[in-house]
Amino acid sequence: MHSAGSPLVRLGAWVRTSLEDPVLRALVTATAVSRIGRGVFFAITVLFFTQIIGLSGTEAAIVLAVASACGVLASLLGGWLADRWSARRLTFAFELLGAIFLIGYAFVGDFVSALVIACVGNFFDTLGHSSRSAIIARGFSPDKRVNARAVLRTITNLSIALGAGIAAIALAIGTAVAYRSVIVAAGVLGVLGAMALLRLPAHVDAPARGAVEPVHTETGSIDTAASEQSARESRHDWNRRSPWRDRRYLLLTLLSAMFGMQFGVAEVGMPLWITTATNAPEVTVAILLIVNTTLVVIFQVPMSRGTHDIRTAGRVTMIAGWLMAAACIVYALSAGLPAWFAIVVLIIAAVTHTFAEVLSQAGAWGLSFELADSKRAGAYQGVFGMGFSLSALASPILVNATAIELGIVGWIILAVIFLGAALGIAAIARRAAAPGVHNS
Known part of the structure; x- marks a missing residue:
């Protein structure tokens, strides 16, 4: 039993209140499901590479390092894209593709295939994470953004811990079939988690780039020249805000x-x-x-x-x-x-x-x-x-x-x-x- 003032009780109450927001509710659902899959994968990655595929420790380190390098570019690109197209649709697509490539790990058999799958999979997963940050920035008022991030990080930790527990089944059995089976299960969880992102409301998307109201004359007609000038100034302002x-x-x-x-x-x-x-x-x-x-x-x-x-x-x-x-x-x-x-x-x-x-x-x-x-x-x-x-x-x-x-x-x-x-x-x-x- 936890007292009414215990940290866990206060945490639960705060999370429940936070989930009344439709944006956070969709993000939490997606995170809770998909990060279980990632927890499974994180727990067995190195052992899968070395004991099942047969990579050396050096080869496994190269795969992980190059995949991380791909994530650097994806972090920047994901945010850039989320300012130009629908962040919610992009995030759904990126996380769906990341989950599909996670399933692809189950079918790799050598260093080259592991490197390709790791790079592409991490690229899409990081794209999704970056565009999610844009959703948080636009989907919440300033005093709610950090709380949203904190709730999501808490859910992430819980889900990864649960995923690591599931991975222990494969580690205990120790066979290639067991490893590949839990990897497929992890990818399926990622696909299911991405589906929750479809419930995000439209207001998390960026306004149209350079969108401006048409300029009207005193008679009520549209002043074409003034409207074009306003549009040029808006595009210049967009670039200036880089x-x-x-x-x-x-x-x-x-x-x-x-x-x-x-x-x-x-x-x-x-x-x-x-x-x-x-x-x-x-x-x-x-x-x-x-x-x-x-x-x-x-x-x-x-x-x-x-x-x-x-x-x-x-x-x-x-x-x-x-x-x-x-x-x-x-x-x-x-x-x-x-x-x-x-x-x-x-x-x-x-x-x-x-x-x-x-x-x-x-x-x-x-x-x-x-x-x-x-x-x-x-x-x-x-x-x-x-x-x-x-x-x-x-x-x-x-x-x-x-x-x-x-x-x-x-x-x-x-x-x-x-x-x-x-x-x-x-x-x-x-x-x-x-x-x-x-x-x-």
Whole structure:
């Protein structure tokens, strides 16, 4: 039994209230179903490549790295397209194609086919994610956008965890048929999840590019020359609002991408550090992942409250910077300790890291929406998403070159990088919130 004031009860009540919105209801339904499939796939990808297809570890790493590189381009392209055509139809099409190519993994048999399917599948999946960001930017009022993102991230974590549990069936059986069967099931779930996007209302689409009202003369007839001039000015204004001309937003994207490398610490640095530098058993990796998922599910929604305000977003990002720097130092201190003591220290590091993750995401969402030009929401969100795609591509290399290769010195370098990025983001937020500063 949970008390009426417990975090889980408050979270449930907030999610139920949020789902009264038709846009969020459609997005949550799509996310809940499709991310179960992705959870299945994430849990077995590497083992499927190496134990079933027969790829070497190096070949599997190349497949995943090249697929991530394709996602960088897709992040930018998805937002650009969502400003020009129907974002809801594009998102449905992209996620449907991504799910179909996920099914295609079940039929690969060598390095080349795995590389092609991985690249095309990840390309469409990232296109869909990017165009979804444009839908969130246009489908909700400013004070509801970050809450929508937080709810969706909570649902994503729950669904991926459920998917990983389903994948455990294939891992336990260990046969090629079992692996390929759950991959097909994952793709089918992705197709079903995409169908929910068809229920999105039309107002999430961008207005027609360059659309202007015709200019009328005093007699009521249309002034053709004036109307054409107005249209030319509108097209010029559209081009002028490109995110590539917005130096503040580009700097925010760069600094957010730097801080986004904290996901590389969780996905690459932490497991390698535990297995190569500490006396903690390997099962500790799973324990820390469970701790992370549980805390994100409980706290992401409530701790995102208010971060649509630029000042608040800057403050929580600063707090996240100090927490992440502290987490890096605590991770480093776990080396050489007795196994039980190392586990305790690593759990403390993981909890600190998770709260840094939750707060940094909330701050990044708020700033990425509020500092963007609303008329080019898709393009702005595409640029911001591209920064995180680049971060995902670079973080394994940087984390390995610092924390894993240099030990405590490397962890200190990472702590300085995260704290510096947070300081920069907080400075942008303070300046943007200053009286007299124009925000689009």
